[in-house]
Amino acid sequence: MPAPTQSPLERRYARLGLLLIAPTVLIFCAVIVYPLVSALYLSLFKVFTPTLESSWVGLSNYKALLADGVFWSALVNTLIWTAGTLTLQIVLGIGMALVLHQNIWFRSLARSLILFPYFISTVVAVLVWKWVFNDLYGILNHLLMQAGLINMPIDYLGSMPNAMISVILVGAWKYFPFVVIAVLARLQTIPEPLYEAARIDGAGPIARFFDVTLPQLRDVLVVIIMLRAIWDFKEFDLIWLLTGGGPSSSTETLPIVVYRQAFALNQMGMAAAWAVSMMAILLVFMIVYIRRTREKGAS
Amino acid sequence: MRKFLGPVVLNLFAWTTILAVAFPLFWMLVTSVKPQSELFRRPPTMLPESWTFEHYWHLLTQTNFLVYFRNSVMLSTVTTLLVVAVATLGAYSLVRFRYRGREGLAFLVLFTYLLPSVVLIIPLYLMLVSLGLSNTLFSLVIAYTTFALPYALWLMRSFMAGVPDDLEYAAMVDGATRMGAFVDVILPQLLPGIISTALFTFILSWNEYLYALVLVNSDEARPLTTGVMNMLISSFNIEWSLLMAASVMMSVPLIIVFAFLQSYLTRGFGAGAVKG
Numbered sequence: 169m170p171a172p173t174q175s176p177l178e179r180r181y182a183r184l185g186l187l188l189i190a191p192t193v194l195i196f197c198a199v200i201v202y203p204l205v206s207a208l209y210l211s212l213f214k215v216f217t218p219t220l221e222s223s224w225v226g227l228s229n230y231k232a233l234l235a236d237g238v239f240w241s242a243l244v245n246t247l248i249w250t251a252g253t254l255t256l257q258i259v260l261g262i263g264m265a266l267v268l269h270q271n272i273w274f275r276s277l278a279r280s281l282i283l284f285p286y287f288i289s290t291v292v293a294v295l296v297w298k299w300v301f302n303d304l305y306g307i308l309n310h311l312l313m314q315a316g317l318i319n320m321p322i323d324y325l326g327s328m329p330n331a332m333i334s335v336i337l338v339g340a341w342k343y344f345p346f347v348v349i350a351v352l353a354r355l356q357t358i359p360e361p362l363y364e365a366a367r368i369d370g371a372g373p374i375a376r377f378f379d380v381t382l383p384q385l386r387d388v389l390v391v392i393i394m395l396r397a398i399w400d401f402k403e404f405d406l407i408w409l410l411t412g413g414g415p416s417s418s419t420e421t422l423p424i425v426v427y428r429q430a431f432a433l434n435q436m437g438m439a440a441a442w443a444v445s446m447m448a449i450l451l452v453f454m455i456v457y458i459r460r461t462r463e464k465g466a467s
Numbered sequence: 468m469r470k471f472l473g474p475v476v477l478n479l480f481a482w483t484t485i486l487a488v489a490f491p492l493f494w495m496l497v498t499s500v501k502p503q504s505e506l507f508r509r510p511p512t513m514l515p516e517s518w519t520f521e522h523y524w525h526l527l528t529q530t531n532f533l534v535y536f537r538n539s540v541m542l543s544t545v546t547t548l549l550v551v552a553v554a555t556l557g558a559y560s561l562v563r564f565r566y567r568g569r570e571g572l573a574f575l576v577l578f579t580y581l582l583p584s585v586v587l588i589i590p591l592y593l594m595l596v597s598l599g600l601s602n603t604l605f606s607l608v609i610a611y612t613t614f615a616l617p618y619a620l621w622l623m624r625s626f627m628a629g630v631p632d633d634l635e636y637a638a639m640v641d642g643a644t645r646m647g648a649f650v651d652v653i654l655p656q657l658l659p660g661i662i663s664t665a666l667f668t669f670i671l672s673w674n675e676y677l678y679a680l681v682l683v684n685s686d687e688a689r690p691l692t693t694g695v696m697n698m699l700i701s702s703f704n705i706e707w708s709l710l711m712a713a714s715v716m717m718s719v720p721l722i723i724v725f726a727f728l729q730s731y732l733t734r735g736f737g738a739g740a741v742k743g
Binding site: 182189199201204270284291300314350409430440458 | 474477478480481482484485486488489491492494495498506507509510511553554556557559560561563564565566569572574575577578579581582583584585586587588589590591592593594609610612613616617620645646670673674676677681691692695696699707710711713714717718721724725729732733736
């Protein structure tokens, strides 16, 4: 605890500290805090986007939303997408990190190639995958047919459950490098004697993975899973650009509904209510993550 | 024999998976240099039989691509300069000074770092329209700070925490003022962190799509993401080679970063995203 009386120098430093943070605070208030509060406020109104005419409706936006089957189906879609793509990202990410941890040929080139999908624009990723998925001239259908795995070209994005599976796969492809890099960094810090001890005890490679590597990765994996769960839950670009929520809203997740309500159906108030409800669900994850980060920071 | 075979099998397996992951990007490059006549041939050719750069030429001379590219460069550069300058001062304050509300502020930074854009976009849209700023690059700079500033602050905070206190105190014992010590001692130490943060912020802004979709509706102010996507939607029959050429061109800054500055990217990963 700081002493109740501060020296003049300490007071001057505190003032300097406040001066340095002032631009941040001003920008935060203008572009984050104010919009956040007005999103809450807006969700109590009925707003028609083109004219911005609004009228107070209280909580009835929320009532309508919870009674609407679309909310629950969008929530289920969001959860399927998040769980599916997150699982793949983690499994592929750990696997690839283990491979890259080995002494393979051209290791740094391999790392660059793996890292690339994570940093390219979602627009680029979607364009490329749409071309790969193309039902007539796409390379994927051609390769699968040549290998004798399928007889007919598959419609990857226009039918269910293909569309959801495709979106999940592209999401895994785009975001698994994040897991690779994070896990790889941790792998490099696991002390070698742990493995030697396990080897002396007669543990094979698989036993070593489950008894040494996985427990050592636990902490970092918890953080990765929480962060990626939050980011996947709120993903808009990838799904919107690949399927637009289709076919017939079967890949429509919560962020897509928010966008549609606000800018296609022109119901800003309702859209704000959707956004706030979505944020309320996300808040659970966010609080868990933030608490964990602060505990770690304190210890 | 086994000693020799083990690494070979491992390498074969590793490189098959790595090439499978990289295949879509390889296919993008190949498609962008194939002549139109070869594009729809069955079976498709894995490497182009004849190379052509006509799609790139077409892209640069007959579409709005260069306008979008210029917009993206300006937008990302201005956002990065603004955000990195503010975040460097802010992080210095958050890490090295004691005052009331500091903890709350750090919490707010982390909270907004995780906040979904779709929550902010509706009020931001209304705000920017009422200020008469919609359809300008400036409106996008404002919107981009909503995600770039918390991100940059969070990264800078952990880079700043890695600079030892002693250096600063030593400079002040030698008679430097606090800000003098910051400029002469901390900034040079912080430079790798600043470069790393700037790269991440630039890439984040370069790739942004949703705000650009909502806030800008005219070709003069459109950045690459929405501009190129528009070329897909508005064309009657989709010219895949042209779109792949656009995708390659759009990734050029990234390829440059990858070739020369990759270590800064991995450093940023360790600092901000995972260590927390």
